[in-house]
Amino acid sequence: MLLLRHRSQRLTSAVSQHRIDGRRVxxxxxxxxxxxxxxxxxxxRGARLVIVCRNRAKGESTATEIxxxxxxxxxxxxxxxxxxxxxxRAAAQELRDRYGSIDVLINNAGVHAVAPRLTNDGxxxxxxxxxxxxxxxxxxxxxxxTAAPPARVIVVGSEAHRLAGRLHPERFEDLGDFGLLRSxxxxxxxxxxxILFAAExxxxxxxxxxxxxxxxxxxxxxxxxxxxxxxRAVAPAVSRIPLxxxxxxxxxxxxxxxxxxxxxxxxxxxxxxxxxxxxLPPVRARRNADxxxxxxxxxxxxxxLGT
Numbered sequence: 001m002l003l004l005r006h007r008s009q010r011l012t013s014a015v016s017q018h019r020i021d022g023r024r025v026x027x028x029x030x031x032x033x034x035x036x037x038x039x040x041x042x043x044x045r046g047a048r049l050v051i052v053c054r055n056r057a058k059g060e061s062t063a064t065e066i067x068x069x070x071x072x073x074x075x076x077x078x079x080x081x082x083x084x085x086x087x088x089r090a091a092a093q094e095l096r097d098r099y100g101s102i103d104v105l106i107n108n109a110g111v112h113a114v115a116p117r118l119t120n121d122g123x124x125x126x127x128x129x130x131x132x133x134x135x136x137x138x139x140x141x142x143x144x145x146t147a148a149p150p151a152r153v154i155v156v157g158s159e160a161h162r163l164a165g166r167l168h169p170e171r172f173e174d175l176g177d178f179g180l181l182r183s184x185x186x187x188x189x190x191x192x193x194x195i196l197f198a199a200e201x202x203x204x205x206x207x208x209x210x211x212x213x214x215x216x217x218x219x220x221x222x223x224x225x226x227x228x229x230x231x232r233a234v235a236p237a238v239s240r241i242p243l244x245x246x247x248x249x250x251x252x253x254x255x256x257x258x259x260x261x262x263x264x265x266x267x268x269x270x271x272x273x274x275x276x277x278x279x280l281p282p283v284r285a286r287r288n289a290d291x292x293x294x295x296x297x298x299x300x301x302x303x304x305l306g307t
Contacts, residue, residue: 018259021046024102024148025258026095026141028082028134029109031058034156034217037251038108038258040066043073045259050099052091052109052137054081082109082133085121085303092140101148102141104258107134107155107194114183116175123302124175130190132173135197136303149209150264154257155198157214159274163188167196167285169294173302193295195270196285200292202268211267213257218273220250 025047029035043049043066053059056079063075076098080091095102113126123132138145138153145151163185172193175186198214205212253273257263270286272278285291300306 017045018256018261019045020103020259022048023104024048024050024099025104025106026050026052026078026102027106027108028052028080028137031055031062033247034220034250034254035106035108036062037247038106038254039075040069041248041251041255042258043067043070043075045255047104047258048074048076050076050078050095050102052078052080052082052095054079080137082137083119083125083128085119085128085133085136088133088136089140092137095141096144099144102144102151103148104152104154105138105141105145106254106258107138107153108254109134110156110158110190112183112187114178114180116178116186123173124186126186127173127175127190127193130187131193131197132299132303134194135299136305138197138201139300139305146205146208146210151210152258152263153198153201153205153210153212154254155194155212155214156254157195157198157216157270158188158191159216159219159272159277160184160188161192161195162280162283164192164283164285165189167192167291167295169291169298172295172298192283192285193299196292196295197299198270199268199286200289200296203289205267211263211265213263213267213269213271215253215257215271216274216277217250217253220247 020042025042027035027039030039030051031053039049039051051059051062056077059077063077066075067073078091078094081087109129111126111129117125119125119128145153165185175189178186195214198212201212253271
């Protein structure tokens with residue numbers, strides 16, 4: 001397996017049309033934005049979709065829309081709120097009960113909050129939604145993924161990870177107090193944690209036939225930014241700026257990482273679709289395997305993995 005730890009790569013903008021007929025694809029955050037666009041395109045390519053959704057009504061509506069747009073598509077639903085660790089455990093158990101194997105797991109769901117708030121578990125809601133929940137879900141169903149090699153784990157990160165600052169392995173979960181401007185740093189930290197998670201996971205999966213990669217879909221004006229009240233009114237206009245992307249354009253990299261056979265043996269990479277940023281050196285944390293291991297172990301303790 002080709003395991004490259006310290007590179008980022010920009011995939012070409014050409015839209016590949018690789019089929020993945022019959023492959024079981026589990027995706028979070030697919031009821032809107034990039035996730036919905038990726039789910040629809042993967043369904044068109046023959047994937048058997050499983051949407052992990054927080055809101056069943058929205059999930060059912062999305063499933064109906066996908067099945068109408070992609071005749072013959074198979075779309076299942078599993079309820080799960082990534083910000084609630086008990087809900088994550090329940091969703092993981094349902095996935096385990098229903099499916100003997102998972103070919104592709106896409107950790108796509110994400111939020112950008114402009115003020116901190118705590119979950120029932122006592123964690124910052126943005127940290128739990130973007131990082132802790134996906135980490136726990138992935139680990140709880142990992143045996144179903146490794147049961148279907150060559151399989152893939154995909155983690156949607158962001159170039160905002162460059163704003164994260166220094167990570168302390170013993171207190172990275174404390175995002176501190178933040179408002180609109182400081183929220184970008186807090187959000188960036190959750191995305192850096194996602195990227196480090198994917199890198200450490202790739203090392204742990206070496207030799208199994210299962211890959212793990214992370215990506216930045218580019219700057220996409222979706223409802224993630226719509227949660228930021230100050231930007232909601234201007235989002236339609238901003239989305240027409242050439243350097244920004246539609247949800248469909250932002251989904252292209254996720255779709256390719258899920259479907260391109262040329263990537264069967266590619267693991268441990270971070271792919272960016274932001275022009276030029278793939279040429280920049282990675283931030284220090286992405287070069288520090290020891291830090292990634294310590295953060296993994298700390299995260300496992302925080303979410304009580306294995307208990």
